[in-house]
Amino acid sequence: MTQRRPRILIWNEFRHERMNPAVAALYPQGIHEALAGPLRAAGLEVSTATLDDPGHGLAEDRLDGIDTLVWWGHKAHAEVPDEAVDRVRKRVTEQGMGLVALHSSHFSKPFLALMGTGCFLKYRIAGEKERLWVVDPGHPVAAGISDCIELDHEEMYGEPFDVPPPDDLVFLSWFQGGEVFRSGCGWRRGLGRVFYFRPGHETYPTYHHPQIQRVILNAVHWAARPEGLEAPVRGRRETPLEPLG
Amino acid sequence: MTQRRPRILIWNEFRHERMNPAVAALYPQGIHEALAGPLRAAGLEVSTATLDDPGHGLAEDRLDGIDTLVWWGHKAHAEVPDEAVDRVRKRVTEQGMGLVALHSSHFSKPFLALMGTGCFLKYRIAGEKERLWVVDPGHPVAAGISDCIELDHEEMYGEPFDVPPPDDLVFLSWFQGGEVFRSGCGWRRGLGRVFYFRPGHETYPTYHHPQIQRVILNAVHWAARPEGLEAPVRGRRETPLEPLG
Amino acid sequence: MTQRRPRILIWNEFRHERMNPAVAALYPQGIHEALAGPLRAAGLEVSTATLDDPGHGLAEDRLDGIDTLVWWGHKAHAEVPDEAVDRVRKRVTEQGMGLVALHSSHFSKPFLALMGTGCFLKYRIAGEKERLWVVDPGHPVAAGISDCIELDHEEMYGEPFDVPPPDDLVFLSWFQGGEVFRSGCGWRRGLGRVFYFRPGHETYPTYHHPQIQRVILNAVHWAARPEGLEAPVRGRRETPLEPLG
């Protein structure tokens, strides 16, 4: 079982960075490039796409051969066309592509379609302290993270988080303002895997934090299309395997 | 914790019964009435609706106050309008209505929307024997069922069943022709619960079987909107509960 | 499905109350009586037992007919004999008795035996504030609780909590000192159910809090032996149900 080099596509809405100088100062090349750097440094094959690319950056040829799709969106979810959403959803459930949804992508159309719930939560933008506690230290997505990750300033997300019960729960967040949140959750959907990771409001330098980068690297590996994946047999089976006496 | 009398709506496509004399002979008043009888006999408040009713039988006023919606559909899934599907999905996730999806309803639009996967499976119509084995004897949906339910003639459904990992797995089916299937599965979705129960191809008298009727009664109770349900607090929380530094 | 009146046994170590005046002042009749009051007021049939009763309060005749056993222990876990532990464990897995383990009972022998893990956690006794957030508002154990329960002074328990992934996760705790904890967790074990509820350090008046009492009432109902439970068929099955070859 030799491990192939995963191919990653990072999709970013890429609007805040172009309209808000404070965000541009934090992410001059865009959040997608900030996310791509550490993954490239770890030896992954990484391409990027943005909402304003041709085909919204989600044409078939952009998705072909991708093992994990990383998604960051916030204010323009509605501009992603439903055909593209269905394309992404089917790549996950029918071909085993992984999806790593970051922060406000809890409201992105592909994540909503895969969850089947409203994905509502509480939120507050007050630059408060967040601590992400490891609840499953043996989980691959927690590899290299000991005890907790501390972020000095983040947006608050609070429970209840309206998602299906996660198949894997890796991180819980504590917020200075008094709330908690399931910040690192995994789900199996069809042949693929989905991971949601909470941190990353655009006005904070979260994606420059080495431990946040490590978790995203772990999640990208965990969610990647598994080796030796066999396409399942489906549909009509005329002939029984046993005599029907 | 006194138990209120659950209000049930049984929705049936009601096409086979009107077009196929063999089905009409088994279910002269329609599958919905065959399902309603035992639930009424158990003291539940039961109404029925069909695809060809005004508003496709799914107008707001038909759904108001319903604790569990039972769904049977097969060949006309596409005729259910998306607005109605979204209405049903939100009643489950945002108001706690239960959904019990029967047999070919694995491909019904509300079930697909709540699962987020393709819900594919194998199938064969050969009138073969099915045994539904109880795998979780302590589960309320298995109440009154000892060991297994035997059906002389049913359609075969085979794995892999393309659904999210069930939160509750209650029954596994054995088929004479050589396949197996997760025939009784429960999921929590938002405030509500969804139960899928496999048996019930229209050309067999499955819904007249007392143990099948008992499982559906159990499932309708299990999925029903819980007592004392509190609508969750969501959205913007301007004021922190604790002072921010 | 008429609901029978559940029979509850509350087992309490009952040592702190007799040795520590501060605890005696909070729970003059013992924690078991403080827990019993609200359950009796809700119409349940409640008996109590303590470590120093004959047979450690866990003789067969004390357990006969019990639907849910509530357990509070702290410093004398080791004094509970292994035969009694095995008796309790088998009542849960083989007869469907519920177990509700409170606070420091995470280290009680019956809970450890049912979990199979070390059940380790972090702790700090500093009288800090705790908030228990509802993460699954549709869950029966959260019935009547809106948003969160606030306790002014409690012991802190922190993640990672070394238990198997809960089948049901209902509450998450926020602590003033910076930690979080999965404070309300359910598991299915054999024919029975186990619920762990975190609050209740003996030096705080936690069990006099109406919302804490409501959660314990909910948990006792949720864990109770299900109606119509059928003892599963096991062991050697000489005769196949179908002809071989």
Added chain:
Amino acid sequence: MTQRRPRILIWNEFRHERMNPAVAALYPQGIHEALAGPLRAAGLEVSTATLDDPGHGLAEDRLDGIDTLVWWGHKAHAEVPDEAVDRVRKRVTEQGMGLVALHSSHFSKPFLALMGTGCFLKYRIAGEKERLWVVDPGHPVAAGISDCIELDHEEMYGEPFDVPPPDDLVFLSWFQGGEVFRSGCGWRRGLGRVFYFRPGHETYPTYHHPQIQRVILNAVHWAARPEGLEAPVRGRRETPLEPLG
């Protein structure tokens, strides 16, 4: 994330092979060597141990550095001393060692201790046909297996299988005699993982079947101690991370 070469210990009771010529004919070097061959061929570092070795083959130095322990036992479960069982259990939950329990090892003491349930099931030795169907085709343990594995002659195991709800369900078995079984189940326990794989009665050549060997190879990898595992922080935390104002 380079993948280290996992170190495997295969523990076998090794009694049937020495007492029953029919079993010796199938497994002349013992079941442990039959299991070791394909794992060695796949490049894993494999050692073996048996019940009659010094320290029952389970001394600390045999377990040191082991990433996955494979276990086969049947008639001599009781001869494994409780200290050794506790040693194995703690290696899994506290150090992340994987455990792959095969066939009649559902009644082995380490598996029972990790499950917390009775692990009862139905059985019949009649040399009937078994089909293991893949229910989760995207799961790493199903890698390389398409649709189902067919075994001409095996012992029957039937539901209900008295184990906690699996965190991962990969295979379901169909038996010619009419029963079904959850034949491939995974659980997370503490820092480690446990996989149960059903086939392998000693009087059949099951472990010579290439697809069965592939599943065991997959399971050994899946269960292996994860890379970058951080020992969790536990116990007393004197100092709060935040002021308790």
